[in-house]
Amino acid sequence: MYYIGIDLGGTNIAVGLVDEEGKIIHKDSVPTLNEREYPEIIKDMAMLSLKVIEDSGVSLKEVKSIGIGSPGTPNSEEGILVYANNLKFRNVPMRAEMQKYVDLPVYLDNDANVAALAESVAGACKGAKHSVTITLGTGVGTGVVIDGKVYSGFNNAAAEMGHMVIVVDGEQCTCGRKGCWEAYASATALIRQTKKAAVANPDSLINKLVDGDLSKINAKVPFDAARQGDRVGLQIVEEYMKYLAEGLANVINIFQPEIIAIGGGISKEGEYLLAPLRKLVSERIYTVEGVPQTRIVAAQLGNDAGIVGAAMLGKMF
Amino acid sequence: MYYIGIDLGGTNIAVGLVDEEGKIIHKDSVPTLNEREYPEIIKDMAMLSLKVIEDSGVSLKEVKSIGIGSPGTPNSEEGILVYANNLKFRNVPMRAEMQKYVDLPVYLDNDANVAALAESVAGACKGAKHSVTITLGTGVGTGVVIDGKVYSGFNNAAAEMGHMVIVVDGEQCTCGRKGCWEAYASATALIRQTKKAAVANPDSLINKLVDGDLSKINAKVPFDAARQGDRVGLQIVEEYMKYLAEGLANVINIFQPEIIAIGGGISKEGEYLLAPLRKLVSERIYTVEGVPQTRIVAAQLGNDAGIVGAAMLGKMF
Known part of the structure; x- marks a missing residue:
């Protein structure tokens, strides 16, 4: 059997046909045009799903379900997107609307949960009973897989470790709280710190790397500066890693997953990020000699995680 | 069928015969005399189990299993207490040693997990699919029940939310990290803060309540002072509740359990603690309109939680 996975983003709708092993057979995308009303957007999702199935040369009977990964808070039981x-979107009946066009079971979960499921089925966390996937992007997206299933609490709103306070009364977070992990460990936070340091140290390599235009600073810049031995770059990266490690150690003390996969743009730094991070984390976790420890690895599926994980929602149920 | 639950503490070994509903039919206890070697302690556990069964008038055939709740880190699969x-205790073969005396399946988990299972089966969290039980005592003990089962990660060391850092570089914790929730929200932390305030404010009601003997300060004293309107007492309690709320909001953002039960000595303050706490937490959680929210209640089983939860390990498997 096959599964349709839909990665509904603010910019694009990506749809893929996925096999039992989580491999994408065929995929396609259209722009979301997110200023439109939801019935139009969902119609496009349904039409693209049908097109992907047809273009794959697979019959509709061989497709078991459609899964949707979206930003925001879903009501997975009812198939409603409560808020994105x-x-x-507010209380959008995703399932009912999709089923106007395609007579298949429709599953729904948020993008961070779906990414975690994807890494668990077909990526970095394959084979692990319990795993956590952390996406370092605009925010810190986190998804938890327990016994092969996405864990989302009694109300589908769980696993928001990005909004775990690690510094009481610390940096303002977009969620309204102060000191959330996201306010220190997201790419947004790293860029903010880098800009601040560039202003305070106008002769640092950071300023040269962006030709003095601080608006060009992205999350790669401080790592590039650090790799070239720039003192300011090194300081920024060291500070960033410390807060990242504090949150990761919390995640380990709380979940003790077999594997934590780190994805998102910053994870492209690879071992330059992960090797020191593992050391910082191991110094922090609550551990006992002889007890096996969580492995921290890079996520593997990149942008495909949305499609694969959404598709695998159908296999999870 | 019935289940034997053993609450192995540093001071006492408490054993109870428990029914399918988690009700204690009969219980008894002996001193642990914890300076002894483990074979002697475990022999006492086994002998007391047999005595409790006999005194209950139940036949051994009606007893399904023996569950042990102990401090420390268990290897539940192997039935070994890795460290307490x-x-x-270090790598003590609890199951094998018990089975020298009693031919029954033997299960093992730590005291915080066992307390959470007890509240889930027969206490404040009864009927909830997912729940968290938090014990505010010497430390902050936390246990998580997901789908009716204790969640303990891939290595039986999970659910240590007491060792979740909420203040990076904050107060020193016994675990080696700085800024753990336990270092702010345990009874130990509250007593430390109260002593500090009593020294700084020699004319506060706190000093009067303990006749000037600061060694008499326990976790009840600041609450007693606050209830009588003492400014220093009120400040201490307010500060304590703030940190307690920060950690609770984290637990909710992470697990979204249907119910959080708060136990331990401090929970005896009842609604004087819980009512303001609920307000502080609701201001902090990551929430969306229309999504149901976690209820925060007092734990119900008190000291019996150890026996009941240990017994119910046999029902969980």
């Missing part, structure tokens, strides 16, 4: 800020 | 500081 960047789509301006 | 206050018993000086």
Whole structure:
């Protein structure tokens, strides 16, 4: 059997046909045009799903379900997207609307949970009973897989470790709290720190790397500067890693997953990020000699995680 | 069928015969005399189990299993207590040793997990699919029940939310890290803060309540002072509740359990603690309109939680 996975983003709708092993057979995408009303957007999702199935040469009977990964807070039981800020969706009946066009079971979960499921089925966490996937991007997205299933609490809103406070009364977070992990460990936070340091140290390599235009600073810049031995770059990266490690150690003390996979743009730094991070984390976790420890690895599926994980929602149920 | 539950503590070994509903039919206890070697302690556990069964008038055939709740880190699969500081146990084969005396399946988990299972089966969290039980005592003990089962990670060491850092570089914790929730929200932390405040404010009601003998300060004293309107007492309690709320909001953002039960000595303050706490937590959680929220309640089983939860390990498997 096959599964349709839909990665509903603020910019694009990506749809893929996925096999039992989580491998994408064929995929396609269209722009979301997110200023539109939801019935139009969902119609496009359904039409693209049908097109992907047809283009794959697979019959509709061989497709078991459609899974949707979206930003925001789903009500997975009812198939309703309760709230998604960047789509301006509020209580949108995703399942009912999709089923106007395609007679298949429709599953729904948020993008971070779906990414975690993807890494668990077909990526870095394959074979692990319990795993956590952390995406370092605009925010810190986190998803937890327990016994092969996404864990999302009694109300589908769980696993928001990005909004775990690690510094009481610390940096302002977009969620309204102060000191959330996300306010220190997201790419946004790293860019903010880098800009601050560039202003304070106008002769640092950071300023040269962006030709003095601080608006060009992205999350790669401080790592590039650090790799070239720039003192300011090194300081920024060291500080960033410390807060990242504090949150990761919390995640380990709380979940003790077999594997934590780190994804998102910053994870492209690879071992330059992960090797020192593992050391910082191992110094922090609550551990006992002889007890096996969580492995921290890079996520493997990149942008495909949305499609694969959404598709695998159908296999999970 | 019935289940034997053993609450192995540093001071006492408490054993109870428990029914399918988690009700204690009969219980008894003996001193642990924890300076002894483990074979002697475990022999006492086995002998007391047999005595409790006999005194209950139940036949051994009606007993399904023996469950043990102990401090420290268990290897639940192997039935080995990997490490327990206050018993000086290290890699003790609890199951094998017990089975020298009683031919029954033997299960093992730590005291915080067992307390959570007890509240889930027969206490404050009864009926909830997912729940968290938090014991505010010497430390902050936490246990998580997911789908009716204790969640303990891939290595039986999970659910240590007491060792979740909420203040990076904050107060020193016994685990070696700085800024753990336990270092702010345990009874130990509250007593430390109260002593500090009593020294700084020699004319506060706190000093009067303990006749000027600061060694008499326990976790009840600041609450007693606060209830009588003492400014220093009120400040201490307010500060304590703030940190307690920060950690609770984290637990909710991470697990979204249907119910959080708060136990331990401090929970005896009842609604004087819980009512303001609920307000502080609701201001902090990551929430969306229309999504149901975690209820925070007092744990119900008190000291019996150890026996009941240990017994119910046999029902969980």
